[in-house]
Amino acid sequence: MQVMSEIIDDSASPREGALLSWIQQFAPFGVVTLDESLRVQSWNGWMGQHSARKFEEIKGQNLFSLFPDLKERKLTSYFERALQGESSVLSTSLHRYLLPLPSPFRETDEGHMLQTARIAPLFSGEKVCGVVLVIEDVTQRESQAQTLHRQHRRDELLSWTLAQLLNSYRPRKEIRQLFFKVAEQLDFDTFLVYFGDVPAGTLTLDSMGGIPTQFESGFIDCPFLKVLPRESFAATVLNSIQTHEEPEYAVLRKAGISSAVIIPLSAKNRSLGLLCFATGTRDSIHADESDLVTTIGQYLATALDRDDTNQMLNKAKEELSAHSRLLETRVRERTARLQETISELETFSYTVAHDLRAPARGTTGYCEVLLEDFASELPSEAKSIVGHIKKLSNRMEMLTRDLLEFTKVSRQEAPLSRIKIEPMIKEILSFYDPAVRQAVTVRAPLYSVLAHEGLLQQVFSNLIENAIKFVPPGTAPKIVIFSELVPEGSPNTRSRSLEFSSTESSSPEEARTRPSPSADHVRIWVQDEGIGIAREAHQKIFGIFERALTSDLYQGTGIGLAIVARAMQRMGGTCGVESELGKGSRFWLELPST
Amino acid sequence: MELTASQKDALTELINIGYARAAAALSDLTGHRISLEVPEVAIHLIPEISEKLQRVIVGEVASINQVFSGPINGNAILLLDRGAAMLLNNLLTDRSAASDLDGAAREVITEVGNIVLNACLGAFGNLLKIQVSFTVPHLQIETVQKVLRSITVSGDELEYALIIHTRFHMRASDVSGYLVIILGVTSLERLLMELQKWEERELS
Numbered sequence: 168m169q170v171m172s173e174i175i176d177d178s179a180s181p182r183e184g185a186l187l188s189w190i191q192q193f194a195p196f197g198v199v200t201l202d203e204s205l206r207v208q209s210w211n212g213w214m215g216q217h218s219a220r221k222f223e224e225i226k227g228q229n230l231f232s233l234f235p236d237l238k239e240r241k242l243t244s245y246f247e248r249a250l251q252g253e254s255s256v257l258s259t260s261l262h263r264y265l266l267p268l269p270s271p272f273r274e275t276d277e278g279h280m281l282q283t284a285r286i287a288p289l290f291s292g293e294k295v296c297g298v299v300l301v302i303e304d305v306t307q308r309e310s311q312a313q314t315l316h317r318q319h320r321r322d323e324l325l326s327w328t329l330a331q332l333l334n335s336y337r338p339r340k341e342i343r344q345l346f347f348k349v350a351e352q353l354d355f356d357t358f359l360v361y362f363g364d365v366p367a368g369t370l371t372l373d374s375m376g377g378i379p380t381q382f383e384s385g386f387i388d389c390p391f392l393k394v395l396p397r398e399s400f401a402a403t404v405l406n407s408i409q410t411h412e413e414p415e416y417a418v419l420r421k422a423g424i425s426s427a428v429i430i431p432l433s434a435k436n437r438s439l440g441l442l443c444f445a446t447g448t449r450d451s452i453h454a455d456e457s458d459l460v461t462t463i464g465q466y467l468a469t470a471l472d473r474d475d476t477n478q479m480l481n482k483a484k485e486e487l488s489a490h491s492r493l494l495e496t497r498v499r500e501r502t503a504r505l506q507e508t509i510s511e512l513e514t515f516s517y518t519v520a521h522d523l524r525a526p527a528r529g530t531t532g533y534c535e536v537l538l539e540d541f542a543s544e545l546p547s548e549a550k551s552i553v554g555h556i557k558k559l560s561n562r563m564e565m566l567t568r569d570l571l572e573f574t575k576v577s578r579q580e581a582p583l584s585r586i587k588i589e590p591m592i593k594e595i596l597s598f599y600d601p602a603v604r605q606a607v608t609v610r611a612p613l614y615s616v617l618a619h620e621g622l623l624q625q626v627f628s629n630l631i632e633n634a635i636k637f638v639p640p641g642t643a644p645k646i647v648i649f650s651e652l653v654p655e656g657s658p659n660t661r662s663r664s665l666e667f668s669s670t671e672s673s674s675p676e677e678a679r680t681r682p683s684p685s686a687d688h689v690r691i692w693v694q695d696e697g698i699g700i701a702r703e704a705h706q707k708i709f710g711i712f713e714r715a716l717t718s719d720l721y722q723g724t725g726i727g728l729a730i731v732a733r734a735m736q737r738m739g740g741t742c743g744v745e746s747e748l749g750k751g752s753r754f755w756l757e758l759p760s761t
Numbered sequence: 762m763e764l765t766a767s768q769k770d771a772l773t774e775l776i777n778i779g780y781a782r783a784a785a786a787l788s789d790l791t792g793h794r795i796s797l798e799v800p801e802v803a804i805h806l807i808p809e810i811s812e813k814l815q816r817v818i819v820g821e822v823a824s825i826n827q828v829f830s831g832p833i834n835g836n837a838i839l840l841l842d843r844g845a846a847m848l849l850n851n852l853l854t855d856r857s858a859a860s861d862l863d864g865a866a867r868e869v870i871t872e873v874g875n876i877v878l879n880a881c882l883g884a885f886g887n888l889l890k891i892q893v894s895f896t897v898p899h900l901q902i903e904t905v906q907k908v909l910r911s912i913t914v915s916g917d918e919l920e921y922a923l924i925i926h927t928r929f930h931m932r933a934s935d936v937s938g939y940l941v942i943i944l945g946v947t948s949l950e951r952l953l954m955e956l957q958k959w960e961e962r963e964l965s
Binding site: 241248251252254255257258259260283285287305308309 | 786831854863865872882894895898
């Protein structure tokens with residue numbers, strides 16, 4: 168109060184006096200007043216405490232004499248301008264401090280308290296009578312800001328490194344470039360990356376930066392293995408390396424390394440290598456730094472592990488696809504061989520059938536000559552034998568004719584088109600007696616199908632002929648033909664009857680003309696009240712030369728249903744039968760609708 | 762109210778003198794060569810300023826505000842758009858771009874504003890031979906409207922604003938700032954009168 172009274176105007180109110188007293192004693196910032204010659208007029212308690220100088224010691228002294236560095240730091244003009252009425256702000260970023268006061272933190276490098284200061288004129292009426300300095304200690308704020316800033320930069324570095332490693336398809340190739348940046352950002356001058364197994368000691372140098380060329384060879388065999396604790400997967404910090412006189416530190420000492428962080432790289436309990444960041448300029452590495460590079464090491468290990476997994480996966484994929492290509496080739500080759508064999512067999516059947524037909528016809532002819540021209544000369548037994556020969560050769564001719572028909576069905580081209588079924592049935596029936604025609608009922612509608620006209624005609628001819636033929640003796644045939652729309656491969660028939668599907672041995676050309684699974688299909692039924700077929704025979708009746716009956720009562724070659732099955736197969740359709748002995752038969756055909 | 766061509770010239774020259782001092786002070790402070798472009802000067806009605814400035818400054822601005830008093834009264838405000846303020850801080854202090862203006866950065870912007878404003882207003886005072894005193898600068902980060910509203914409300918008689926638009930150049934970067942000096946009617950007349958006297962003195 169004694170000091171302040173000197174600058175308090177006589178007219179000052181008690182309240183103003185109290186305020187000045189507070190500033191003097193308790194204010195949490197420094198307040199200094201100077202007269203027109205910049206001599207110290209007041210110096211508050213805060214100043215006394217932080218400068219360790221009592222007001223009495225410096226009272227009346229010129230501020231520039233007290234703090235000569237104000238001149239050196241070109242700060243005098245602020246005071247001169249304040250005397251002209253100007254107020255100024257001095258930021259800590261641009262000046263660090265106004266008055267050199269000791270730092271509240273001993274560890275601060277600078278040794279000075281960081282300050283924000285205001286220099287303002289003091290007015291007496293309209294005239295400037297002095298200068299006031301207000302000084303704020305921002306050391307702690309700056310230190311916190313710096314920590315935050317450092318943290319921010321490290322976070323950025325971590326994010327950047329992570330992004331680089333995640334975005335990279337081949338992290339191993341980018342390590343060098345990546346770690347040059349990391350080392351630079353973290354104030355390390357050296358980095359080394361080894362790949363391999365740390366516990367097994369099989370490490371290979373992948374990349375390094377910062378090692379003087381003449382010492383590089385010393386790092387090919389990882390020198391850190393000798394100084395690492397055994398079986399350790401944790402990061403290890405080596406400080407004051409230059410003072411270690413043990414031989415295992417020799418390589419590091421020679422290369423000028425003062426301190427280093429060594430991070431074994433591992434993922435899923437698998438050792439992947441070793442990462443090292445080092446410096447020749449600092450004797451120790453702070454825990455923050457080693458934590459940071461350890462995190463980077465973990466990122467790298469994860470990226471390497473991911474890379475290994477990807478490579479394994481790619482290799483497996485390649486192998487799988489090579490294997491599948493091989494299988495495809497084999498299937499193609501075998502299919503081709505099979506088709507060739509089928510084609511040869513069909514040619515053989517055709518040739519045999521064709522060549523057998525003439526001798527059979529000849530035999531029949533000679534039998535007829537014998538029976539007609541030499542009937543009177545032949546004993547009755549001989550006549551009977553010739554009759555048998557004629558009958559047998561007739562049968563042989565029938566067989567060869569049907570066999571030729573069958574091979575023709577297999578060999579002929581079968582382009583598909585829209586076929587109306589009803590006219591086709593009518594045409595077939597026109598070859599029969601009116602009595603037979605009357606036995607057949609066509610239940611409309613018969614849906615149109617995608618088929619080959621000639622083949623479909625053969626199919627219906629065979630089915631209708633069978634229905635007419637296979638009736639109990641003395642019974643008139645009764646046949647109903649009708650159709651329905653079904654989804655492809657309707658299950659009810661799959662389970663109950665034999666199918667001849669084109670998938671069994673269809674050629675690729677036929678496969679392409681097949682309809683898609685979503686297409687509607689037409690199922691046509693040919694139903695009779697004939698003798699029926701035993702369940703166990705359902706399977707074989709569609710095979711060539713297979714007959715359900717052994718009785719001579721019903722003549723036939725056993726090729727008709729084989730032709731039906733083969734023709735359906737050629738058209739991409741299916742067929743089957745539902746029947747029981749003595750209860751009639753229901754043959755069905757399934758073809759794509761149009 | 763419009764400035765005549767000669768008044769505009771005189772004001773521009775006067776402010777240019779102040780700017781030279783500011784540029785020198787900033788160069789000294791940072792050790793980098795800093796130049797300030799020849800400013801453009803105009804006088805506007807205060808309600809018009811907001812609209813005019815909004816066309817060139819979008820979003821928040823850093824405003825450094827100093828009230829001055831004496832024969833000429835008013836409020837001097839330096840406006841920098843937020844991005845420019847951040848860039849200026851980074852250039853001056855060599856700190857990498859922070860995401861926001863922290864305490865230290867705010868002080869730097871305040872000090873720069875203080876230097877420029879002091880230089881301008883000091884030049885007025887020196888050359889016009891009048892004593893003007895200023896308050897300690899105050900930094901606000903607000904939208905242009907809010908900054909201007911806070912001024913117009915506090916000073917009823919302040920009607921006109923002298924707007925000085927300038928650009929700082931430093932290390933090939935461009936930091937633009939608006940210096941708005943808001944003056945009362947009588948003060949403006951006084952300023953123009955003093956300006957006239959200064960011209961006459963210079964010519965003689």
